[in-house]
Amino acid sequence: MRYFRALGATAFATATGLALVGTAFTGTGTAEAASASSTSLYAPxxxxxxxxxxxxxxxxxxxxxxxxxxxxxxxxxxxxxxxxxxxxxxxxxxxxxxxxxxxxxxxxxxxxxxxxxxxxxxxxxxxxxxxxxxxxxxxxxxxxxxxxxxx
Known part of the structure; x- marks a missing residue:
């Protein structure tokens, strides 16, 4: 039972992390917007x-x-x-x-x-x-x- 709980928590954390990474890179949901926003560390x-x-x-x-x-x-x-x-x-x-x-x-x-x-x-x-x-x-x-x- 413990193995399944740990596996479930790990799967949830991994899925959540991937979801957050996905939103961080897509911004507005387009690949073009993602590449434009990642060209500079600072706001223009x-x-x-x-x-x-x-x-x-x-x-x-x-x-x-x-x-x-x-x-x-x-x-x-x-x-x-x-x-x-x-x-x-x-x-x-x-x-x-x-x-x-x-x-x-x-x-x-x-x-x-x-x-x-x-x-x-x-x-x-x-x-x-x-x-x-x-x-x-x-x-x-x-x-x-x-x-x-x-x-």
Whole structure:
């Protein structure tokens, strides 16, 4: 009786393992999708965006941070991943272009620097970007209509 129980458990574990392996390799159920998804270890567009207090990215105290993945579908902890991915796609992943959006919002000349960063992989290439603004108002004025750093 013990032999049959052990054999039954082994057969169940083997069948379950094969079923899991099958789903891991097929993803959407097609061989083409399986080979396309296994060509890279990383998502083609996965970023970590931060907002920190301070004038240098290496020493700024991170106040807020979000993740943003734009492939295969917009996702992450970013509050508006669809809009942020659309902006980055329109700018070809160039954060400088995204931050070039400027508003007419008046700001004080207070020096309380904030630094924003974008690190990760964009369409298969490694990216590291940062910019420092005099204060939070100046940052918000530059991105008044943008969603990438609106978190």
């Amino acid at each position: 567009s996965a970023l970590v965006l931060t907002l920190g207090q301070g004038s240098r990215p290496s020493t700024a105290t991170v106040v807020r941070a979000v993740t943003l993945s734009c492939s295969p579908t917009p996702a992450g902890t970013h509050p508006a991943p669809e809009e942020a991915c659309a902006e980055l796609n329109a700018a070809g992943g160039d954060f400088g272009q995204v931050m070039a959006i400027s508003g007419d919002r008046p700001c004080t000349r207070e020096w309380n620097p904030v630094t924003v960063t974008g690190d990760g992989v964009w369409q298969g290439r490694r990216v590291h970007w940062s910019a420092t603004y005099g204060n939070d108002c100046e940052l918000r004025s530059r991105t008044a209509e943008g969603a990438v750093f609106a978190f």
